Amino acid sequence: MASVTTILSARRGRGKPDWTDWFSYGYLLLGLVLMFGPVLWLVLSSFKSAAALNEFPPQLLPYGQKSIAVPGQEKPLPLYRVTMPDGATRELAEVRRIGIQATLVDPKAPDQEYKVNIRDRKPVREFRLATENYSEIFDKFSFGTYLWNSVFITIVATLITLLFNAMAAFALSKYRFGGRDAVFLVIISTLMIPPTIILVPNFLVVSELGLLNSLWGVIWPAVATPTGVFLLRQYMLTIPDELIDAARMDYASEWRIFWRIILPLSAPALAVLAIFSVMWRWNDFLWPLIVLSRTEKFTLQLALNAFQGELTTQWHYLLAMTVITLLPVTLVFAFLQKYITTGIASAGVK
Amino acid sequence: MNAVDAPMRAVQRVLGVPRIGWMFVAPNLAILGLFTFLPIVVNFYFAFTGGVQLYPSERPFTGLENLETLFECESYLDPSTCRKDLFWRAIYNTGKFALLQVGLMVAFALITALVLNRKILGRGFFRGVFFYPVLLSPVVVALIWKWVLQREGVLNAVLAGAGASPVGWLSDASWAFFWCVFVSIWAHMGFYTLILLAGLQAIPADLYEAAAMDSASPWRRFSRITLPLLMPNLIVVLVLGLIRAVQIFDEVFVLTGGGPGSATTFIVQFIYQTGFAESIHQYGLAAAASLVLALSLLVLTLLQLRMTRKNLAGGKANGDG
Numbered sequence: 105m106a107s108v109t110t111i112l113s114a115r116r117g118r119g120k121p122d123w124t125d126w127f128s129y130g131y132l133l134l135g136l137v138l139m140f141g142p143v144l145w146l147v148l149s150s151f152k153s154a155a156a157l158n159e160f161p162p163q164l165l166p167y168g169q170k171s172i173a174v175p176g177q178e179k180p181l182p183l184y185r186v187t188m189p190d191g192a193t194r195e196l197a198e199v200r201r202i203g204i205q206a207t208l209v210d211p212k213a214p215d216q217e218y219k220v221n222i223r224d225r226k227p228v229r230e231f232r233l234a235t236e237n238y239s240e241i242f243d244k245f246s247f248g249t250y251l252w253n254s255v256f257i258t259i260v261a262t263l264i265t266l267l268f269n270a271m272a273a274f275a276l277s278k279y280r281f282g283g284r285d286a287v288f289l290v291i292i293s294t295l296m297i298p299p300t301i302i303l304v305p306n307f308l309v310v311s312e313l314g315l316l317n318s319l320w321g322v323i324w325p326a327v328a329t330p331t332g333v334f335l336l337r338q339y340m341l342t343i344p345d346e347l348i349d350a351a352r353m354d355y356a357s358e359w360r361i362f363w364r365i366i367l368p369l370s371a372p373a374l375a376v377l378a379i380f381s382v383m384w385r386w387n388d389f390l391w392p393l394i395v396l397s398r399t400e401k402f403t404l405q406l407a408l409n410a411f412q413g414e415l416t417t418q419w420h421y422l423l424a425m426t427v428i429t430l431l432p433v434t435l436v437f438a439f440l441q442k443y444i445t446t447g448i449a450s451a452g453v454k
Numbered sequence: 455m456n457a458v459d460a461p462m463r464a465v466q467r468v469l470g471v472p473r474i475g476w477m478f479v480a481p482n483l484a485i486l487g488l489f490t491f492l493p494i495v496v497n498f499y500f501a502f503t504g505g506v507q508l509y510p511s512e513r514p515f516t517g518l519e520n521l522e523t524l525f526e527c528e529s530y531l532d533p534s535t536c537r538k539d540l541f542w543r544a545i546y547n548t549g550k551f552a553l554l555q556v557g558l559m560v561a562f563a564l565i566t567a568l569v570l571n572r573k574i575l576g577r578g579f580f581r582g583v584f585f586y587p588v589l590l591s592p593v594v595v596a597l598i599w600k601w602v603l604q605r606e607g608v609l610n611a612v613l614a615g616a617g618a619s620p621v622g623w624l625s626d627a628s629w630a631f632f633w634c635v636f637v638s639i640w641a642h643m644g645f646y647t648l649i650l651l652a653g654l655q656a657i658p659a660d661l662y663e664a665a666a667m668d669s670a671s672p673w674r675r676f677s678r679i680t681l682p683l684l685m686p687n688l689i690v691v692l693v694l695g696l697i698r699a700v701q702i703f704d705e706v707f708v709l710t711g712g713g714p715g716s717a718t719t720f721i722v723q724f725i726y727q728t729g730f731a732e733s734i735h736q737y738g739l740a741a742a743a744s745l746v747l748a749l750s751l752l753v754l755t756l757l758q759l760r761m762t763r764k765n766l767a768g769g770k771a772n773g774d775g
Binding site for chain 1: 463704
């Protein structure tokens with residue numbers, strides 16, 4: 105209750121909280137429910153068994169039917185609460201079911217069988233996380249392959265992006281060669297050419313290079329980001345030229361200066377770009393959808409899209425896959441939120 | 455990196471120091487040339503040739519035929535009289551979507567930024583709350599909401615609890631369109647909120663102090679100080695939002711697949727379907743539709759440049775005046 109009082113008593117300036125304070129906290133609370141609620145619901149649902157997911161109305165928390173080991177039976181049997189003909193209720197384990205008639209036994213005395221109408225029995229339930237949703241997607245679908253494809257594209261594309269963009273930014277911030285400003289303008293102008301308007305010709309280029317259905321067909325077109333060049337150039341402009349001059353006095357080659365001096369000093373900007381690049385590549389959809397048509401080359405996003413069309417009845421797998429897909433981004437967000445938000449606020453990029 | 459150092463040293467000996475800059479920009483320029491500038495040129499070639507072949511030399515030149523096919527309409531106001539009615543439906547849907555989505559999103563982003571700019575408890579936390587969906591992939595966003603909105607989903611369960619009958623949120627044309635707008639606002643609002651918040655924080659506090667001295671009402675402070683000074687950011691946010699909204703594809707494609715019917719089919723989906731998804735790949739038509747999309751984006755970009763320049767000039771004049 106202490107926190108509630110502090111929230112209520114926090115306000116602008118002196119005096120009583122006015123309507124704007126009430127509105128602010130109401131709005132934020134509504135926002136909290138609306139923004140996190142659906143995600144939380146997805147995560148909770150992903151731990152429910154297929155049977156629990158088919159219930160309507162749904163339960164908030166994941167419950168599963170309790171099952172019990174009965175002597176003389178190979179598998180554990182599902183437990184039911186049965187209303188007996190005399191009106192008493194007992195917890196019995198179901199041996200088999202034929203039509204509307206179920207045969208149940210008392211787990212403690214499994215020799216006597218009871219035959220009951222299925223309407224007279226209700227499943228006994230307990231809180232249970234259906235973690236098998238998560239383990240089974242790796243066996244039943246080649247989920248590991250999709251995960252690997254996504255990880256490969258994300259990491260390799262990000263490394264190449266960092267290298268190429270840093271090289272370009274270095275040249276554009278530290279050398280005065282003829283045509284430099286034109287090159288900068290050309291690179292920045294590609295910000296205005298979104299990939300959606302050149303899908304067909306890009307498909308031709310990638311297919312001529314033999315990169316259709318290859319992860320490299322997704323990686324190469326994505327690595328020369330104008331945003332990255334801009335971000336890194338602005339940062340490198342603040343690195344004093346004296347450092348470079350001093351290195352030249354010691355006969356360091358230009359590549360060495362780039363690799364040993366400029367790159368380490370640009371680490372903060374490189375980190376911001378790395379975070380962005382990881383998110384871009386992990387979340388890519390339209391271009392991979394066009395380039396990768398063979399199932400074994402699918403990324404996680406493509407696999408999710410394909411499954412949601414096919415597995416409409418298998419939501420328990422689809423939900424688990426979705427949670428795994430949003431997990432890395434959520435972790436990045438939880439630990440690096442400050443860098444992301446300040447990066448966006450200062451550069452206006454996403 | 456000694457393996458790179460040796461050849462770069464050799465290049466340095468030939469080119470000399472300032473011109474070695476070309477070697478450093480070369481990889482980036484090569485990639486851009488191959489995957490951005492070359493495709494822009496080739497796109498025109500595709501748009502003016504026909505047939506179903508991908509390889510350029512196998513495509514017969516057809517001039518304006520693709521564009522004429524797209525624009526063959528008895529009445530442009532009624533898509534069903536057009537030869538490519540889906541194209542026109544997609545255009546109308548995209549226009550309607552962009553206006554609705556961007557208008558509402560900027561309004562809510564502004565409210566959110568204003569609230570987050572106040573002295574409130576847990577500001578960093580709430581900023582994160584609104585920003586979190588921005589990072590989620592469009593496919594994940596679509597699946598999160600599909601799970602909530604499906605016929606036996608939690609929203610219908612809440613409705614049933616309140617005694618109302620379930621609604622086919624994604625199978626009814628108007629509702630499906632509404633949810634496309636809603637989900638896309640949900641997913642992108644945080645980004646625009648951040649830009650507006652940065653703008654709000656750049657407004658000098660002494661202006662508000664002076665207004666408080668004159669006992670100006672909150673509304674007056676907002677309309678006379680906040681709004682005018684935030685205008686450049688608002689314009690940037692509006693145009694950026696429009697540029698993105700016109701290209702809407704991913705979330706909607708997974709959420710509704712463009713349906714029911716063609717109720718949520720947008721222009722990028724038309725390009726994707728015509729060029730890649732349908733059994734006959736009509737690359738020419740898809741490229742021609744891309745040209746139309748590119749033209750509308752060009753108009754928006756020029757608008758942005760013009761508006762920001764005018765605004766800067768206006769701001770300057772005010773400052774001097």
